[in-house]
Amino acid sequence: MADSGNRASTVYHDAAKTLKGKITLDGVNVFYGPDQAIYNVSMVIPDRSVTAFIGPSGCGKSTILRTINRMNETIDIARTKGSIRIDGEEINSKAVDPVILRARVGMVFQKPNPFPKSIYDNVAYGPRIHGLASAKRDLDGIVETSLKKAGLWDEVADRLDQPGTGLSGGQQQRLVIARAIAVSPEVILMDEPCSALDPIATAKIEELIDELRENYCIVIVTHSMAQAARVSQMTAFFHMGDLVEYGPTEDIFTNPHEPRTQDYITGRFG
Template structure:
């Protein structure tokens, strides 16, 4: 009987209703991910609102990056990975065979932990996506997309006079903003960020955080971070993962000031992690 009560108490707190009047953009239901025989994610269900920042927090190996990659099917690039359950964007099942993963990943951009600009010019880094997706019919259109994307990424004023120079020649923080500009250039609806600041210094991190706050006005952003301070600064919703389970999910202020699960409390107060 005690075991049954404990199981009930440890069910994750999941918010399914609209948050602050914002409807759900991404809906996950009964999502399970296996790497070979090992189960990395168990029965995750959550509703992620649009035009906001949702942070995934938890100790290393808890599954937060795995669940992030399930949104744009990046787990498929790992041979032994297998995903079950439902992931929907605006009601459309992303795991359907009719969904082209290349098109999906243009709709759902991704920024990784380490800045990864292409070995091309700054201009060509940003223009790459629009070119392959046929988003510009003329050079002038492409020029406009590149400039607008760099402006949205807060990088235009720093690189406008050297667009023909290699993107790899930029500083780490500038490279990460270039990668964000590259993601924006194909007009995504969602931007996934997997530890985007972990390789950056505090000044560059502050610039990325300011950028995230600006971008949420137009995009649904989901960020994985080991920094609870960063999650508290940039996100409106926070999900805490532990050992493959979604333990608790809700408004960031509530998660950090009044968590409902003792494991969440222990993690944010530094008792483990």
């Protein structure tokens, strides 16, 4: 711990003050067995906006994302230290049930991973296990709204009973977003949601992210700096497990304070 203390990450959240903070990370360290992957990260992620995590491969941006809904716990050797609060409520403690947390913090993965079930069942799964709808009609309503919010309703309304795996990659990713929305989360985490998609599908997803921003706090990990610039309001740059620089997207891309950020966004490394 003493070791990590020497590597305190620089945090810029002046701009975040203007927006309402949703998630607060305070001195977060993540270890995989004996290796430390994240060094003392502290940041405030604003609500109803898109925050992008950028950085070279292996910099820990996915790891930090996965601490927010405690998905890292599913890896045996991973340990998370430090404080993570959503709306001021500590989530990184034994007292918090990860199941409840994950109902509040939805997640979309790099590769579209619909269940090998019908489109309807894919979206209805979350509400079903959480008991969000008692009647079939309520459940139908949730499925329809979720699919509409994910911009997929018009394409699949007439074939809800067909397997979700039969859709195209872009449609599958939107289905997965609909599945995440269906449990009415407050935060949606997206781990490189467009890396497996073609440019047209990517454009659709980005459009969707922009719409979803109205209602949710969205955190997106991306390899594409252009995408970060297009969809996000806040950008965090990670390098070697450190949060190097964090601020409004415009500032990061036009006027980075740190030389490493400068080098990365200008393409000198990464």
